[in-house]
Amino acid sequence: MLLNEMRKDYILDRWVVIATQRKRRPVDFMKAEERRKLSHCPFCPGNEHMTPPAVLVYLEREGKMIKDKDQNGVRHRDWLVRCVPNLYPAFTSPSSSESGTDGVGEYECMKAIGHHEVLIESPNHDEHPGVARISQLILVLNAYRDRLKTLLSHKYVKYVSIFRNHGSDAGASLSHAHTQIMATPILPRIVKEELDKCVDFWNETGRCVFCDIIEKERGSSRLIWENESFLVFAPWASVHPFEFWIFPKRHQSTILEMDSKEIRELAVIFRASFGGLKRLLGDPSYNFGFHMIPHKSFHWHLEVYPRLTVWAGFEKSTGMFINVVSPEEAASNLKEAINKEFEDLKEKTGN
Amino acid sequence: MLLNEMRKDYILDRWVVIATQRKRRPVDFMKAEERRKLSHCPFCPGNEHMTPPAVLVYLEREGKMIKDKDQNGVRHRDWLVRCVPNLYPAFTSPSSSESGTDGVGEYECMKAIGHHEVLIESPNHDEHPGVARISQLILVLNAYRDRLKTLLSHKYVKYVSIFRNHGSDAGASLSHAHTQIMATPILPRIVKEELDKCVDFWNETGRCVFCDIIEKERGSSRLIWENESFLVFAPWASVHPFEFWIFPKRHQSTILEMDSKEIRELAVIFRASFGGLKRLLGDPSYNFGFHMIPHKSFHWHLEVYPRLTVWAGFEKSTGMFINVVSPEEAASNLKEAINKEFEDLKEKTGN
Numbered sequence: 001m002l003l004n005e006m007r008k009d010y011i012l013d014r015w016v017v018i019a020t021q022r023k024r025r026p027v028d029f030m031k032a033e034e035r036r037k038l039s040h041c042p043f044c045p046g047n048e049h050m051t052p053p054a055v056l057v058y059l060e061r062e063g064k065m066i067k068d069k070d071q072n073g074v075r076h077r078d079w080l081v082r083c084v085p086n087l088y089p090a091f092t093s094p095s096s097s098e099s100g101t102d103g104v105g106e107y108e109c110m111k112a113i114g115h116h117e118v119l120i121e122s123p124n125h126d127e128h129p130g131v132a133r134i135s136q137l138i139l140v141l142n143a144y145r146d147r148l149k150t151l152l153s154h155k156y157v158k159y160v161s162i163f164r165n166h167g168s169d170a171g172a173s174l175s176h177a178h179t180q181i182m183a184t185p186i187l188p189r190i191v192k193e194e195l196d197k198c199v200d201f202w203n204e205t206g207r208c209v210f211c212d213i214i215e216k217e218r219g220s221s222r223l224i225w226e227n228e229s230f231l232v233f234a235p236w237a238s239v240h241p242f243e244f245w246i247f248p249k250r251h252q253s254t255i256l257e258m259d260s261k262e263i264r265e266l267a268v269i270f271r272a273s274f275g276g277l278k279r280l281l282g283d284p285s286y287n288f289g290f291h292m293i294p295h296k297s298f299h300w301h302l303e304v305y306p307r308l309t310v311w312a313g314f315e316k317s318t319g320m321f322i323n324v325v326s327p328e329e330a331a332s333n334l335k336e337a338i339n340k341e342f343e344d345l346k347e348k349t350g351n
Numbered sequence: 352m353l354l355n356e357m358r359k360d361y362i363l364d365r366w367v368v369i370a371t372q373r374k375r376r377p378v379d380f381m382k383a384e385e386r387r388k389l390s391h392c393p394f395c396p397g398n399e400h401m402t403p404p405a406v407l408v409y410l411e412r413e414g415k416m417i418k419d420k421d422q423n424g425v426r427h428r429d430w431l432v433r434c435v436p437n438l439y440p441a442f443t444s445p446s447s448s449e450s451g452t453d454g455v456g457e458y459e460c461m462k463a464i465g466h467h468e469v470l471i472e473s474p475n476h477d478e479h480p481g482v483a484r485i486s487q488l489i490l491v492l493n494a495y496r497d498r499l500k501t502l503l504s505h506k507y508v509k510y511v512s513i514f515r516n517h518g519s520d521a522g523a524s525l526s527h528a529h530t531q532i533m534a535t536p537i538l539p540r541i542v543k544e545e546l547d548k549c550v551d552f553w554n555e556t557g558r559c560v561f562c563d564i565i566e567k568e569r570g571s572s573r574l575i576w577e578n579e580s581f582l583v584f585a586p587w588a589s590v591h592p593f594e595f596w597i598f599p600k601r602h603q604s605t606i607l608e609m610d611s612k613e614i615r616e617l618a619v620i621f622r623a624s625f626g627g628l629k630r631l632l633g634d635p636s637y638n639f640g641f642h643m644i645p646h647k648s649f650h651w652h653l654e655v656y657p658r659l660t661v662w663a664g665f666e667k668s669t670g671m672f673i674n675v676v677s678p679e680e681a682a683s684n685l686k687e688a689i690n691k692e693f694e695d696l697k698e699k700t701g702n
Contacts, residue, residue, distance in 0.1 A: 007588035010564050011548040012541065016588045016672045026593070026631050026684050090665075090673050106571065107587045163664030171663030180664070188669035190363065197362040213361050220457065236458045237358035237367045242377070280377050289668020305667055312522030313514030313531070314441075316656055317640020318539035321367045322441050333377050 003092050004112035006185070013189055017112045019090045043120045043176035048075040048082075055117065056083040056146055058139055065139075067146065080136075081143045082120040083181075089116035091182055094156060113156050115183040119143055120176065128166065128177045130274035130283070137267035144179070144290075145255055151183040152294065159184045159191060160292070167285025169307040187293070195293050202297035208251050210299035222331045225272065225338050229265040232273055234327035234334065241309060241325035242281065244334060246273065246302040254292040254300050272345060276338030277306065284308055354443050355463035357536070364540055368463045370441045394471045394527035399426040399433075406468065407434040407497055409490055416490075418497065431487075432494045433471040434532075440467035442533055445507060464507050466534040470494055471527065479517065479528045481625035481634070488618035495530070495641075496606055502534040503645065510535045510542060511643070518636025520658040538644070546644050553648035559602050561650035573682045576623065576689050580616040583624055585678035585685065592660060592676035593632065595685060597624065597653040605643040605651050623696060627689030628657065635659055 005018045042050035053070035057079040060066075070076060091114030121127060121140045129137060144162055151160045161182045165172040187195070201209035217223060217233040224244055225232040231247045246269055248262060258266065277284065285307040292300040315321050356369045393401035404421035408430040411417075421427060442465030472478060472491045480488060495513055502511045512533045516523040538546070552560035568574060568584045575583040575595055582598045597620055599613060609617065628637065636658040643651040666672050 009588045010586070011560060012544055014588065014590070014670070014672070016590055016674050018677050019673050019675050020677055106567065159669075161665055161669050163668055165663040169661070171661035182665055184669075184671065186671075188671040190668065190670035193363055209362060216457065235361070237360045237365065239365070239367055287664035287667050289664045291668065303668055305664075310520070310522035311662070312516040313638035313640045313656075314512055314533055316638050317514055317541065317642065317654055318510075318512050318535075319365070319541035320535065320537075320539040321365070322370050323367050324370050326369050326371055 004090060006110050006112045008108040010107060015186065015189070017090045019088070019112075041125055041174065041176050043082075043118075043174060043178060044125055045077060045079075045123045048077060051084040051118070052087065054079070054082050054084050055150075056143060057081070058143060079120075079123065081122070081139045083143060083147055084118055084120070086116040086118050086180070091116045091184060093154075110185060113185045115151055115154075115157070115181070117147065117181040119147065119179040119181060121179060122177050125176050128274070129164075129270045130276075130278040132177070132271060134264070134267050134271055137270050138263055140179070141255070141258075141263050141266055141270075144181075145258075147181055148254065148292070149256055151181070154183070156185055157183040159187050161188070161289060162292075163287060163289040165287055167283070167307065169285035170287045172285070191291055191293060194291060195295060195298055198297040198299070199295070208297060208299050210247065210301065211251055214247050214249060214299075221328045224331050224335045225269070225342075227265050227269065229262045230269045232269060232334075232338070234331040235303075236327060238323055238325075238327040238330065239321045240305040240307070241323055242277070242284075242306045242330045242334060243323075243327070244273065244277075244304050244330075246304070248300065251299055253294050253296065253298045255290070256294075268345075272338050272342045273304070273334075275341040275345070276334055277304070279341055280333055280337035281306065281308070355441060357461050357463045359459040361458060366537065366540070368441045370439070370463075392476060392525065392527050394433075394469075394525060394529060395476055396428060396430075396474045399428060402435040402469070403438065405430070405433050405435050406501075407494060408432070409494060430471075430474065432473070432490045434494060434498055435469055435471070437467040437469050437531070442467045442535060444505075461536065464536045466502055466505075466508070466532070468498065468532040470498065470530040470532060472530060473528050476527045479625070480515075480621045481627075481629040483528070483622060485615070485618050485622055488621050489614055491530070492606070492609075492614050492617055492621075495532075496609075498532055499605065499643070500607055502532070505534070507536055508534040510538050512539070512640060513643075514638060514640040516638055518634070518658065520636035521638045523636070542642050542644060545642060546646060546649055549648040549650070550646070559648060559650050561598065561652065562602055565598050565600060565650075572679045575682050575686045576620070576693075578616050578620065580613045581620045583620060583685075583689070585682040586654075587678060589674055589676075589678040589681065590672045591656040591658070592674055593628070593635075593657045593681045593685060594674075594678070595624065595628075595655050595681075597655070599651065602650055604645050604647065604649045606641070607645075619696075623689050623693045624655070624685075626692040626696070627685055628655075630692055631684055631688035632657065632659070 007016050007018060040047050055069050057068050057076045058065055058081040059068055059079055091112050093115055094113050122136050127136060148160050151157050162179060164179045198209055214231055222234045229249055231249055232244055235245050286304060288302055288304045290302050358367050358369060391398050404426060406420050408419050408427045409416055409432040410419055410430055442463050444466055445464050473487050478487060499511050502508050513530060515530045549560055565582055573585045580600055582600055583595055586596050637655060639653055639655045641653050
């Protein structure tokens with residue numbers, strides 16, 4: 001497998017992976033519907049041979065959860081959560097790469113070393129966070145933690161991005177509930193800028209800048225929902241209509257620091273938030289991305305971007321954005337929908 | 352007319368216009384096809400009353416081109432190019448604004464003062480750059496220059512973005528050939544970062560960083576096309592598949608510095624490049640944006656982004672990008688298509 005090349009813009013601090021593994025010819029872009037209509041979903045149980053061997057599976061054995069991986073050509077079939085390498089990886093581990101560009105080009109570049117995985121969230125094709133069982137979401141969150149821990153242990157990994165594409169407008173090519181995980185050899189621009197500000201604020205004040213923001217947003221008209229451990233709000237300068245962020249109230253740099261009560265409460269927040277989003281807007285396409293850096297001054301959070309409008313020439317060429325829904329109005333609508341969702345959920349689960 | 356508010360992110364250097372002028376309710380986002388199917392195109396001749404009065408029209412009078420605007424309730428109907436204020440402006444001029452937010456919020460913000468215009472490129476609905484007459488494109492480029500000059504003359508304008516959205520995947524809501532112009536009260540992030548690098552390089556070396564890049568790219572496998580005054584190439588770290596940039600060879604900071612020969616050569620480059628793009632990929636959606644700053648160290652250029660793939664959770668949450676087509680391959684394909692387009696064009700026009 002060839003390593004992809006990462007290139008930096010001539011002058012901007014902007015990195016691009018040239019992912020020739022995913023190479024397509026011009027004619028491929030001309031088709032009206034370019035996504036393969038698979039008769040069999042490669043992520044559904046029974047089709048495990050359609051993906052590379054799993055690096056992690058959760059299994060139930062005699063009423064107990066155990067972890068394993070696919071080995072010796074045998075693939076587990078009775079998994080509850082399954083994590084596999086991406087068939088067309090953007091980032092490749094140094095050990096699995098036969099050769100690659102040498103990282104020396106006409107301008108700044110490097111090898112796209114890292115990992116690119118798909119975490120299949122459930123054996124049930126449609127068990128997306130907005131409709132999932134809380135017990136299943138707890139498994140998914142634990143699987144995120146397992147993969148994060150493993151990937152962060154590699155010296156060549158500088159950041160782990162856990163993100164989700166839901167719906168074709170959000171770039172999802174397969175509809176089975178899944179999350180993607182990319183481990184990158186650099187700290188990406190947006191999280192680097194966040195970390196720099198966190199470190200500066202920490203050094204100046206001894207406090208976490210996000211802890212202060214959480215405290216302010218709790219009392220604002222942008223607050224959407226909170227439980228004992230988490231807060232959901234529409235950010236002050238939301239880039240997307242109905243964008244919302246989820247923060248742990250307790251200062252922690254990554255999801256590895258959550259205790260079991262927090263994991264359960266996050267699962268409930270997931271179910272209520274994404275269920276509310278679906279209720280309000282009719283299952284819109286969305287992306288989410290965790291922001292996590294194992295540094296004492298950083299405060300992890302999840303950002304959710306509904307894909308209701310398109311970034312056009314202005315946004316793409318300037319880096320400024322236009323949002324047609326105010327965060328306060330978005331929060332008010334989301335709050336109502338999420339409250340209803342949570343009431344329904346309480347009735348169903350009896351807690 | 353109320354002024355919109357611009358908000359800065361809690362910690363990132365990222366600005367968003369909260370454009371409540373364009374306000375929509377949640378239910379509006381639920382419709383499968385949200386764009387109005389207009390029985391009459393508001394940009395076609397005869398429908399001038401469907402837009403605000405023109406701030407600029409080009410007219411032909413006795414074989415000569417003249418410039419005028421709509422005045423005293425009368426709208427010109429026999430225009431060749433027509434520029435009107437956007438009905439739902441993101442930025443509004445201070446004089447036309449009755450009131451607005453006071454620019455003081457819980458976090459950093461300011462009034463969205465500026466201008467937002469639509470430049471209707473031709474009376475012919477479908478006269479897009481890829482198929483337009485060279486003579487019409489020369490009018491369009493001259494109209495860009497006229498509006499740029501006028502808008503830059505306002506003290507409150509810090510940047511003028513001239514951009515084009517082509518096709519619904521690129522955010523175009525109307526299909527009549529048109530360009531948008533936004534005058535903003537701040538220098539947007541991407542062009543500011545470019546300017547900073549240009550100034551640093553200028554001060555260190557006495558040269559323009561883009562002049563050096565042009566010289567290098569002329570000899571590279573990313574070169575697509577050139578004439579006496581302009582160069583077209585696929586940038587080294589292209590963010591989009593088949594992205595290309597157009598640069599004037601002569602160092603100039605904005606299109607106001609072009610002479611009449613350069614204007615004509617740019618019109619030819621437009622026709623050949625966008626015609627080639629259409630030939631290669633079947634009239635794909637695309638955005639383009641001019642980068643122009645009236646500063647001696649800046650070198651204006653046009654960036655063209657075909658919209659063939661979707662930015663997903665990774666791109667949105669990290670600011671890193673994945674491009675599935677290498678710039679060298681894109682250049683090779685575009686070069687062939689543009690050469691063919693140019694040959695056809697020469698046959699047709701006989702020059």
